[in-house]
């Protein structure tokens with residue numbers, strides 16, 4: 241099949257390289273010229289395990305190409321995947337400007353007798369209809385718009401692509417203006433053709449296990465938001481339980497394991513920590529609240545999920561204040577303190593720092609006058625850019641170092657924000673020797689408290705006894 245991919249971020253690049261690897265002819269385009277220039281040189285601009293190898297192999301085989309011209313992706317395409325960003329706008333609603341701009345540009349350059357436009361971006365209910373109207377206003381070619389929300393997890397995106405739990409395809413409303421001469425091109429027929437194309441597109445992915453679920457576009461769009469909000473809710477629930485544990489002397493790690501063994505509950509997404517971040521959960525829960533509000537409803541569980549998360553993102557900061565015996569309404573209360581931060585990415589195996597809890601912590605520390613020395617195995621550069629725009633001249637108080645132990649040198653406290661594999665079993669003896677103070681805050685409950693305390697350090701996790 242000939243596949244066009246619009247947007248080469250985490251979703252577009254993984255889908256483009258993945259479908260090329262199945263033998264399809266794929267052209268990925270992006271309006272970011274710098275990004276496309278890098279990809280043309282074989283330089284993958286995001287950190288995703290296995291992706292550089294997949295991009296290199298398929299580029300070399302001539303099945304995967306990159307361009308800044310929409311026509312290169314739409315020319316004779318069977319399928320076009322819209323994978324552009326839907327960041328939060330100022331009020332928390334999804335900003336759909338990238339989706340609409342891409343839809344219009346695609347529509348203007350459609351050339352096939354029939355094309356399926358696949359929306360993989362996370363978009364509010366009704367967007368497929370709006371995209372259909374936009375394209376219909378600029379082309380007289382036949383097309384169908386389907387909603388195919390993406391469920392990949394950064395850090396294991398290729399695996400998720402190859403072995404998805406499910407592939408959701410929302411078909412209908414279907415058609416754009418059709419060749420009036422072709423009397424058989426009714427909207428229903430175009431829908432049917434879109435279903436066939438989507439089944440063919442995903443045939444290699446669902447070969448072993450047919451997890452292709454067809455539904456209408458509005459249900460598909462909501463499935464994505466409801467899934468993310470539910471997972472976020474499990475995390476916030478456990479963060480609330482962890483807070484209760486600290487108050488009443490229970491240990492959340494035992495509670496979590498005990499809960500997770502129940503097959504009705506399962507162990508995933510029950511890990512308490514420093515709050516969820518990233519480019520999906522925070523923005524999607526907020527967008528879902530707005531979808532409900534626009535429909536005249538409230539979603540109290542989702543509301544609480546978001547509120548708990550905001551509180552949790554300042555949890556390590558609050559613990560530090562207690563350790564140092566200061567309050568956050570005392571300007572300069574942390575002047576002279578050096579705080580080491582391990583982990584900047586919102587989760588391991590990615591360089592994505594969007595809404596990462598570590599950035600919230602660093603901003604709060606810097607505002608109270610602390611010096612921060614931070615380390616991350618891969619996210620240093622993305623963090624530098626985000627922190628620079630967040631902190632401006634206060635960036636002087638932040639040093640991003642290239643070694644984990646460089647961060648703890650002469651530090652008064654060490655805060656762990658991301659559970660990178662390489663930070664799971666550090667040399668606590670060395671940490672104790674290098675630090676000036678002795679406070680270790682384990683924001684992901686990955687360290688053994690006894691082992692830490694044996695080195696004369698003070699350990700505190702999240703909800704642990």
Ligand SMILES: NC(=O)c1ccc[n+]([C@@H]2O[C@H](COP(=O)([O-])OP(=O)(O)OC[C@H]3O[C@@H](n4cnc5c(N)ncnc54)[C@H](O)[C@@H]3O)[C@@H](O)[C@H]2O)c1
Pocket residue numbers: 246247248249250251252269270271272275323324325326338339341342360361362363390391392393394519520
């Ligand atoms: N990142 C994830 O883990 C993930 C998972 C599931 C779903 N999603 C959803 O998928 C969508 C894309 O996410 P992402 O993380 O890949 O985004 P991203 O910000 O990493 O990438 C988006 C890309 O689209 C490009 N772009 C913007 N406007 C364009 C236009 N008009 N034409 C062509 N290219 C354009 C940008 O330059 C950028 O390279 C979002 O809606 C997101 O919510 C993301």
